[in-house]
Amino acid sequence: MNTNADSHHADSEPTTLDYVTVENDDAPDECAIFPRDASDDILSTTWITAQADSFVSLESMR
Numbered sequence: 558m559n560t561n562a563d564s565h566h567a568d569s570e571p572t573t574l575d576y577v578t579v580e581n582d583d584a585p586d587e588c589a590i591f592p593r594d595a596s597d598d599i600l601s602t603t604w605i606t607a608q609a610d611s612f613v614s615l616e617s618m619r
Contacts, residue, residue, distance in 0.1 A: 585609040 575593040580586050591604040 588612050 573593040574590055576588055576590045578586060578588050586609040587606045588609075589604055589606045591600055595603055
């Protein structure tokens with residue numbers, strides 16, 4: 558596993574990301590961000606989540 562954020566091959570296509578918002582009843586809502594075209598095996602290890610107080614709407618930042 559490569560954890561170096563600066564390692565991107567110049568000749569490769571950029572990764573398209575997708576997201577889903579999980580509305581939890583008993584915990585803060587979460588936003589999960591992941592590669593759009595990843596296989597199930599890749600998705601199990603290539604994602605990031607943020608709780609509701611860690612992200613804002615795009616409109617509020619414009």
